[in-house]
Amino acid sequence: MIKILKHLPAIILNKILAKVYSTPIPVVLMYHSVSDAQFLSTIPFSLFRKQIDCLFRKKRRIITFDDISFKEINNKDVLLTFDDGYLDNYEVVYPLLDKYNYKAIVFITTGFIGKKFKNLPMLSKHHIREMAESGLFKIGAHTVNHPKLNKLSYKEQKFEIEYSKKFLEDLVGMEIVDFAYPFGKYNEITLQILQERGFKRAYTVIPSSLKNICNPFLIGRMPILKTTTHYFETLLCEGYLKYCNYRRVYP
Numbered sequence: 001m002i003k004i005l006k007h008l009p010a011i012i013l014n015k016i017l018a019k020v021y022s023t024p025i026p027v028v029l030m031y032h033s034v035s036d037a038q039f040l041s042t043i044p045f046s047l048f049r050k051q052i053d054c055l056f057r058k059k060r061r062i063i064t065f066d067d068i069s070f071k072e073i074n075n076k077d078v079l080l081t082f083d084d085g086y087l088d089n090y091e092v093v094y095p096l097l098d099k100y101n102y103k104a105i106v107f108i109t110t111g112f113i114g115k116k117f118k119n120l121p122m123l124s125k126h127h128i129r130e131m132a133e134s135g136l137f138k139i140g141a142h143t144v145n146h147p148k149l150n151k152l153s154y155k156e157q158k159f160e161i162e163y164s165k166k167f168l169e170d171l172v173g174m175e176i177v178d179f180a181y182p183f184g185k186y187n188e189i190t191l192q193i194l195q196e197r198g199f200k201r202a203y204t205v206i207p208s209s210l211k212n213i214c215n216p217f218l219i220g221r222m223p224i225l226k227t228t229t230h231y232f233e234t235l236l237c238e239g240y241l242k243y244c245n246y247r248r249v250y251p
């Protein structure tokens, strides 16, 4: 009961925003670990399943840029992304996406492979290869050590970007063209290296619509956090962005 009361304002606000600004917008959703861990960026599987079910009920089209171009994006399109490479992405996300035949991008931090990050087990090389071979997952790079790239020198950034791309290409035998900025941090040097190294797209952590992309290296994403889960339906429509702009905050 106390839990419901605590979230009541968010639930009511979500209902209002969803009603007032209900036009669907194309979005990229940013997930991390799907587990019971207590991190802000982690959501439990029960909630994740409800969200995927919601996408299905609302007839949202789950896309990848292998299948469609920026010009072909329509209002109902959703791109699913998972950052860091948590083992639960293989154990619980993969079977559920397989059931719906939904595709996704997993951004791997290569230095975490087969280890633990935030005390959570990470994907092994074997898992990553299997996920890539399934055709459901596209593998993207997320550096070697998960640094704030804007704090690094050109040489250090080049290593983080170049080495992670090469490592993943050797592992899965496919070209790696998608990149996600750890912590959403980058600078002009980062953008230059990504283009030089043959990446085609890069993703930030700033909520925005997938419509009218001005720069393919600054694609916005809707962060799925413990604090935004009550807004999930609104997150898929223009209400959420209007709310963010009004508050001038990006939760």
Ligand SMILES: [Zn+2]
Residues within 6 Å of the ligand: 083, 084, 142, 146, 181, 182, 183
């Ligand atoms: Zn990350």
